[in-house]
Amino acid sequence: MIATLLIRRGTPAAAPVVERFDVPFAPGQTVLDGLRYIRAQIDPTLAFRFSCINANACKECMMLIDGKVAYACTTRLHDGEMKLAPLPRKALIHDLVTEIAPPDERLIPKT
């Protein structure tokens, strides 16, 4: 089975581009598995946040999946296209990474 991930990429400095990645998967695998596959096998520069990997404990892998806010670690891959984008109401850092730390836990406090 192949999931085609359409990922909105870029930094605040430039207009975003959508890149397309074909990810082979076994039933039960998740969007986070797919993103980690891309980083290890196709494009090591793809940026996304995660920590606990699959336990849904750290809550860091939140992003926009097919238009809805969801965790990459609990959303299953499926055949066909899936659209991934950074959280819409958070400041973009790079690719799927947004500024989600509370303002007083940042090195450079929000001004």
Place this chain on the structure above:
Amino acid sequence: MNQAMQLETDALIVGAGGAGMYAALEAAAGGASVILADRSLIGRGGATVMAMMTVSAAIGAQCPDHWEHHLADTLTAGHGLCDEHLSAILCEDAPIRILEMDAWKVGWAREDGHIKQAQAPGHDRPRCVYVDFLRTGPAVSKTLRSRVIDVPAIRRIGDLFIVDIAVEDGVACGATAIHMQTGEPVVIAAKAVVIATGGLTRLYRRNSASLNMGGDGYALALRAGAQLIDMEFVQFFPIGHLAPRLVGLDPIMWDPFRYKLGGVLLNGDMQEFEQRYAVDGGRNDGTYVLTRDLATYAILKEVEAGRGSPAGGAFLSFKHVPEAELRRAFGPVIDTLAKNGIDLSRQPIEVAPIAHYHMGGVKVDTRFESAVPNLFACGEAVGGANGANRLSGNAITEALVFGARAGRSAAAAAQAARQRWKPSASAAALDLLRRRRRSGSANPAALIGRLQSVMMDKVGPFRIQAALDEAVIEIDAIARTIGTDPMASGAPFDPVLIDWLDLRNMVLVARSVAVAARARLESRGSHQREDFPGLDPRWQLNQIVRLTDGRLNLTPEPHSQHARPRAEVPA
């Protein structure tokens, strides 16, 4: 690259899991200003938040108990290698921390008006507290985080990746870091530094680790000049979830349900097999068939004999348990399982050993100070307290107890010290970051995968000379491939740079584990050699790893049998 941003504090705490947050609280209580730094978000990364299980402490709520009994069980599990002074601190302070957490409303499960304590393998009586259902770690993290937030002396900084400890005249004096958002270097002047970075289980392909558990703290300590102890002892958890794919839960979640409901382990022929190994090993503890090391052995031997489950492990079955009882025991977890297509009343799941915890770590004294003055360690990053095998329930206890102790020590050290940091202490790390370049065909994320396979296949739960030799060669090959100049993409939150910096740490730590495992010619606790079965009394010694002029050195050290006065306790 502009000039590095500079921060200053009394105590720098690296890692904001359970140990780091407790260290921050106690350092601040001791009068220190604190920077609590984490490469992830504060209180989200690391192992604590993932811990679904139990926490051991002799609070005597369920039945009479004393910390000396807890200590006796800890030492037995440690197979003769525990640093008894650290183990004693762990057990003696445990009730203080557990009751403090209770006062902070962590929500320990209760029964008949008292804190409920469960029986876990290796304990002589019910001693383990927990938060239902599988919420122990998240509840501990949340409780500590809300305390930390209330202390103005603690500055919390997430997304700050510590590259190296800054050392001046052999004394720790801060750190050099990278701000992940911008990629800019940051230097931190600190009178005391506490490593609270957790363990190294990310070195293994099958692990219950989070992303940031590649052993960063061990590498930081080594490069700062500290010593590591007992690096060969990596604990594999026998019944980590294997199949069908399960997400939204920690892969080691099955154990408490096994105690509660008597889940049955079956091989690929649907036959029970544990009893056979219990007889072979002579280690049936009566309440729980096999300890962790023996259960790991039994499952892998069944797989090796062609009697594994389809995915390469063993079946764990709860089919004999009535559905209503399953629902009562699992609570809302049963719904998460359903979302994963798992119905325990109809099908067994598959489990297999998974890298879970590291007994080894930074060698510290009873003030939790390493061989480098003003450099402290706590939590899983510390080696010695658990010897060759950790007693179940001791990990979160250790995070809380050692965190608190190290925090106090760091505050005391900071009071006595001046700021020693000067540019030369961060020069090498800043130079490293300056050398980063966009180049090379190597993909550090792929190399991490390769390293994990080498460790799993060749430095896993069962070890043999030839495979360990190959592992060292392959680890060195990966180290050569990544070179000494960081790979980078140049973008913010640079995944290439972070993977490279992780790999820099991981190869050093993986090599430490492999050479220590290769040198120990016996089987003890979690270190099992196919070519040297059985415990050899001559090996009741600790192995110390140091980094000298860029080379790892391994030296045996006599195990100190401390004469520690015993408290008078009723049996």
